[in-house]
Amino acid sequence: MREITLQELAALAENAKGEIRRIYLHWTAGHYNNTYDDYHLNITGDGTVWSSCGKLTEYKEHTWHRNSGAVAVSICCCADAVAYADGSVDFGSVPPTRQQLETLARVVAVLCRGLDLPIDDNYVMTHAEAADLDDYGPATTFERWDLWKLASADGTLQDGGALIRSKAKACCQW
Template identity: 40%
Template sequence: MRGVSIEEIRHIAELSSPCLWRAARGFGREPKLYLHWSAGRYGQLFDAYHINIDADGSVYVSTENFAEVLAHTWMRNSGAIGITLACAYRATTEDLGSFPPTEMQIEVIAAVVAELAGILRIPVDVRHVLTHGEAADNEDGMYPHAPYGPKTNCERWDLEYLGTEESPSFAPWAQGKRGGDILRGKAIWYAG
């Protein structure tokens, strides 16, 4: 795991783009960006994700090839980049606990998404950029598995809410206030 800048993320994405596209096309789709929280503590980084973002906004990569298949999103890993926030240890749908997503993490993940989407030439929408919770419920219209997210059994609900003014509470049917909505909106702003 090594710390990187946004410029280094851009460089790795540019080198990885052809392989990501080839892998995604093998499944009849475009590349995806999956957004997670690690369900760990601040400072705790995991190599199941291509990119880890710590509480202070520091960015780390676990690989020099974003096309490498890692174990971040069940049945959705080929042709996809997994990005996680180091946070949410013991979070529940009622309380994000002592390690909620920080303001810096939220801003940095949005900036990283904007950068990656630009390099990959994919739109920042729910068909291409999903939280793990949204992917678990197949909200992109693809059905590689039975739903297991916040609208069904809540097995995975990463970033369903952020604990911020814009996304204050668990509300899987609330349009515009879900974590994914907020993060995509911020990414669009960063792409500006």
């Protein structure tokens, strides 16, 4: 695991253009400084980006039946998190930090630019969104609900995927 800059990430993305078709967003269900090799990129509590690969095309097992041609990005958080069928969530003892979410949006923007992918829900998906498509997400079993809901700036719960993609699009305005 090595720390990388957004500039280094841009180069990795450029080198993987044409081979990566999707980006899946996760949380580790762990603590702020615990990184995992299951994901290409881990974002710790302070917003530092860590890479577990030399190339984004390396195969990682992160999203059931969706690992090939995909990059996995995870924020390190949400130990003890619980989701409820009424749409409420308890982010546990290690909730996502503002810095993690801002960095995640920047990472998505850099990846999409380098990989030449649009920032939309066909190409950038949370694990909860992918799990819903494959019948093991919040709409059915709640087996995987990573980033299903996130707190907006005013503290209200919003669709996590839409919130991250919106922030990533705003990052692309540079």
